[in-house]
Structure formats: C-alpha cells, structure tokens
Amino acid sequence: MSEPYDLIVIGSGTAAQVAIARVRERGWRxxxxxxRPFGGTCALRGCDPKKMLVSGEETLDAxxxxxxxxxxxxxxxxWPALMAFxxxxxxxxxxxxxxxxxxxxxxxFHGLARFIAxxxxxxxGNELVGRHMLIATGASPIVLGIPGEELVAxxxxxxxxxxxxxxxxxxxxGYIAAEFSHLAARAGVQVTIxxxxxxxxxxxxxxxxxxxxxxxxxxxxxxxxxxTANSVARxxxxxxxxxxxxxxxxxxxxADLVIHAAGRAPQLATLNLAAGNVVVDQGRIRLTPGLQSxxxxxxxxxxxxxxxxxPLTPVSSHDAKIVTANMLDGADARTDYRGVPSxxxxxxxxxxxxxxxxxxxxxxxxxxxxxxxxPKWFTARRLNETIYAYKVIIExxxxxxxxxxxxxxxxxxxxxxxxxxxxxxxxxEALIDTMFAYPTAASDVASMLA
Numbered sequence: 001m002s003e004p005y006d007l008i009v010i011g012s013g014t015a016a017q018v019a020i021a022r023v024r025e026r027g028w029r030x031x032x033x034x035x036r037p038f039g040g041t042c043a044l045r046g047c048d049p050k051k052m053l054v055s056g057e058e059t060l061d062a063x064x065x066x067x068x069x070x071x072x073x074x075x076x077x078x079w080p081a082l083m084a085f086x087x088x089x090x091x092x093x094x095x096x097x098x099x100x101x102x103x104x105x106x107x108x109f110h111g112l113a114r115f116i117a118x119x120x121x122x123x124x125g126n127e128l129v130g131r132h133m134l135i136a137t138g139a140s141p142i143v144l145g146i147p148g149e150e151l152v153a154x155x156x157x158x159x160x161x162x163x164x165x166x167x168x169x170x171x172x173x174g175y176i177a178a179e180f181s182h183l184a185a186r187a188g189v190q191v192t193i194x195x196x197x198x199x200x201x202x203x204x205x206x207x208x209x210x211x212x213x214x215x216x217x218x219x220x221x222x223x224x225x226x227x228t229a230n231s232v233a234r235x236x237x238x239x240x241x242x243x244x245x246x247x248x249x250x251x252x253x254x255a256d257l258v259i260h261a262a263g264r265a266p267q268l269a270t271l272n273l274a275a276g277n278v279v280v281d282q283g284r285i286r287l288t289p290g291l292q293s294x295x296x297x298x299x300x301x302x303x304x305x306x307x308x309x310x311p312l313t314p315v316s317s318h319d320a321k322i323v324t325a326n327m328l329d330g331a332d333a334r335t336d337y338r339g340v341p342s343x344x345x346x347x348x349x350x351x352x353x354x355x356x357x358x359x360x361x362x363x364x365x366x367x368x369x370x371x372x373x374x375p376k377w378f379t380a381r382r383l384n385e386t387i388y389a390y391k392v393i394i395e396x397x398x399x400x401x402x403x404x405x406x407x408x409x410x411x412x413x414x415x416x417x418x419x420x421x422x423x424x425x426x427x428x429e430a431l432i433d434t435m436f437a438y439p440t441a442a443s444d445v446a447s448m449l450a
Contacts, residue, residue, distance in 0.1 A: 004129040005031045008121055010113045010271070011136035012097060013040020015302035018132055018320035020106060026328055029040040030106045031130070033113040033123050035270075038097035039090075041138045041226050041304070042313045045156045049086045049369050050179060052281055053159070054345050056082040057186040061347045065384040070225070077187040079164050115276030127386040132298055132327050135278075135285065136269065139264035139304035140313060146170065148232030151239055152260045155180070164189050165256030171229045172262030175344055180259065182346045185219035192222040192253050194229050194243050196262075201344060205356050205405040209391040212350050212372055212407050232258050258398050266305045289334040290326045291319055300327065339423030343412045348387050350434055351415035354403030354422045357393055366396040370448060375408075375445070379395070379441045385409050390448045392418070392428075397425040401449075410441035 006028035009016045017040070020030055032038075042048060050287075055075050063075045101108040111124035121128045143155050149359040157177050164187050170177040173195025179190045193216075200216075200223065201209050216223055227243045234240075239258050243251040248338040250448070265283050279286045284307045286294045291306055293299040300323045301308075303316030315337065325333040341353040360367050371391035374380065380388035388408030395402050402420035421431055436443040 003029070004131060005029050005107075005131045006130070006273055007031075007134060008130035009033065009134045009136060010034075010121070011040065011134075011138060011303075011305065012038040013136060013138055013303065013316065014042055015136040015305075015316040015320040015323075016040065017136070017304065018118070018317050019099075019136070019324050020104065022142060022324040023328065024104050024106065031109060031128055031180050032101060032106055033109045033111065033121070033128075035110065035112045037307075038096035038101075038108065038110075042316075043093050044090050045159060047313055049090050049159050051345060052086045053082060053090055053183055054347065057087075057132070057183050057347050060186055062383070069384055075079065079187055080162060083162060103132045108411065112270050114270065114272040115274075116272070117275060118277045121276075130298065132300065133276075134320075134323060135268070135299065135301040135305045136303050136316070137267045137271070137305045139307075140267040141260045142260060142265045144229070144260065144431065146231050148234075151232045151234065152258045154260050158257075158259055165254040165273070166190060167238065167257070168192070169194065169253050169255040169258045170261040171241070173197060173223075173225065174202070174203065174261060174263060176259075177261035177335065179223050180261065181216065182219065184444050185221050186347070190220070190255075192255065193261075194227050194241065194251075195223070195225045195229050198226050201350070203342070204344070204350060204352055205358075205391055207353065207371065207391055208350055208389070208405045209405050211387060212249075212306070212346065212348075215346060215348065215387055224251060243294040250281040264304070264311065267306050268305065291323050291335065292326065295403075308335055309344060310340050312340060312342060313419065315340060321349065327336070334433075339419045339421075341413065341415045341419040345412065348385060348408045349412040350407040352405045353415055353419045354356075354401065355393060356403060356405070360393055360402055365402065367393050367402055368396060369393055370450075377444060377447070378439055379444055382439075383409055390444075392448050393426050394449070399429055400425065401428055401431075404443055414441050414445065417442060 007023050007030045009032045012034040059148045060075050063071055109123045113121050116122050167190045168184050169192045171194050177193050183402050185191045201300045229243045230242055231242045235254055238256045239252045277296040277298050278293050283432050285301050291300050302319035302323050305312050309315040322333045322335055325331040343351040373389040375386050375388045391405040393403040401421045432446045
C-alpha cells in the first residue's frame, strides 16, 4: 500500500482534468484512475470527435444549398477519410494525457477502480488510500431491458465505424439520435428513428423542434414517435427491431446496425460504492449542493457521474471548480447552473438556454414571448437556408431574458450571447443597445428582442 494521496480521481475527462490541475497547484499528491484510454468522453468518444465528423456534413450541406447559386459539382462524404480526420485529433490524446500526468507529478493507474473502504480504493492490485476522492466516471447507456439488447451498438461504436452500413436504426430520440441521423443520412445511409416519446428532442421547446423537423424529412429520415422498441433479433439480411405504437400497432424495421440512443446514466456500477459508504439513490450518488457525498465526506462527484446539472462538458468543468474550492479551502461553494446553453449539432443546429415557455408558465412568471420563423432574414438568405427561427422569453417587469431558443445558421454560437445575458443579469435592452458586427448572425439578436 502506497503513501496516502490527498486526492484520488476516478475518471480522466473534463472534470478530472480541471480538478487535478487545481489541486496540483496547491501541491497536493494526486492519483488518477481510468479503465478506458485517458482523456474522457468529450475528447475521445463525444463532443469533439462528433463535431469533427459534423464538419464534413456542414461542408456537404453548404455546397448542396448553393448548387445553382454559384457552386457547381456534386460533393459526397468520404467516410473513411472523414474518420481518419477525426482520428488525427483523438488518437494522440491518451498518450498526451499520460505524458501530462507525468509532467504534473500525478500517478496514473489504468484499470477498474473499486472502493474497499471509505478511504481506500483498489485498482489492478494496487491499494490506494486517499484523504479525498473524486468520482468523475461519466455516464454510460441506460439498460434497455429488451431481448437482443446485446446486438445494439452504442454511440462509441458509431464513432469508430470504418465504413457505414446501408441501413441504421436508432432507438431513442434525443441528442444522439438527432445528430447521428443527420450525419449518417447525408453520408447516404437509410436511417430510421424509433422514439418512445411523442416527439424528438423532448428536452427542447416544442416549437423549436417543429421548426427543425423539415430537415429530417428532407434527408429521408424515417421518424417514428410514440413507439416502444420491444426486441432486436438477427435476421437473414441484418437485424430486425420490433416495436409497438401506443395504439398497439406492430412495427418491424430491418437494418444493418442498431444504435442505442435512449439516454445515459451515471457510470457507477463497478465502483463498489457500498464499501465506500457512498449512498446511491435511484442510480445517483446522494450529494450535498457542494457535490459532496452525504454519507462519506471524503467523497465528491462531478460531471455526468454527479448528474447534478445538465450532462454537458461546461457543467463538468463548473462542477470540478466547485468541488476543488470545497476541498482546498473548506469553502461552502455550491453549484450554479443558470444560463447553461445546450446545442444539438444537427445541420442546421438547434440551441437553447434558460427557461422554456412551459417552465416560465409553471413558475408563474409574467413574461412576453418573441417568436418567429425568419428564413428570409439575411443570415439565412445568404446561405440559401430555409430553416431559421427563434423564441425568446423576456420577463415583463424587469426586461430580464429568461430563456432563448434558436434553430438555424450559427444558432450554436449565438446562443452563447443569451447565456451570457442570463448568467450576468443583462437585460434585453442591454443587448438591443449592443453594436454587433454586421452582417453577422449575432447582429440578429437585437431584432429577436425588439
């Protein structure tokens, strides 16, 4: 058994990296453990590699929109080359992380971590003792609980495909289903989505989703809502998914690949948390507002493993800052998830921040809604884009921006201005009075608020 560590971090993604950097600045002795390649979900299996693949479809879509408007010639996605481009980013990361840990003086262990006592963790036969522990293991796909589930691929599998099959079925209708369906369809795949809910992307404003749906139809994506996948089985020509509609109708879809897109949950199963006296309730660690275990004060959690805020990379970074402030200084720092923007990287993208209209009604707030579909605005016209819309919710008495919901060109960038306004307490009038560069998508903000 080694000397005690000041901090043992389980996981090596964004939350882990931020926490390690901060405590090492104070001279803490640190160990980091991961059973997967070092680097975490965002850099290796999530946000970044996905966005690199989206770059390909963005280019293709832009060229197709400008056909007969000054651009000639048909482009197509070369999937193996696009994957090689993605790997040019992801492949070097694990080795760089190991080198970085060595430079920081952090002990890196590769293997599954398990608690064997409230202050002890074992990994690959090494027993580690820690004054503090941070669980930053991320999330994993939820259990579908259907026959043939072992035949269903994950989003990780999709992001490693060297070639695309002719037919794909996605079970679920959230971020993964929306983003992967757009990407695959533009690469020539026949795509079907089976969504249990009544619409895709239920986390987003209904009007916003309605404005985005023509992009699915234009790509030939078959979207079935209100259906439940019951089983997956091998068929003569692939895999067959059986599903049932809410009206009882049976649906059978055959594909070459079936992908899990039905949600994720904190990845905690292998940690033996009971031995660490870490209480879990309905799959989540019971935490204080400062992300400390209510049952074992040595233990903290951050990011998707904590499931305290939205499952987004900036939240992981924020959580790590809260955790380290409390560990290092005994502060009473608490999470603050106001103004966290969320983006669906379809083409065009969809983005939201703050309250939805339904949320504002439930809270009894007095507010006005500015909303319109505006494909004739210059931002859309110059790109020959037919999808461009917004909904902004403004508090009546104060002029504060309560929420913003955008779909169309540069929505993923412009949403950050609304996030800044919500988090910093800027009024609609303050944004209207801002002199934005023109012509840019950001300059449309004033018109959205007027």
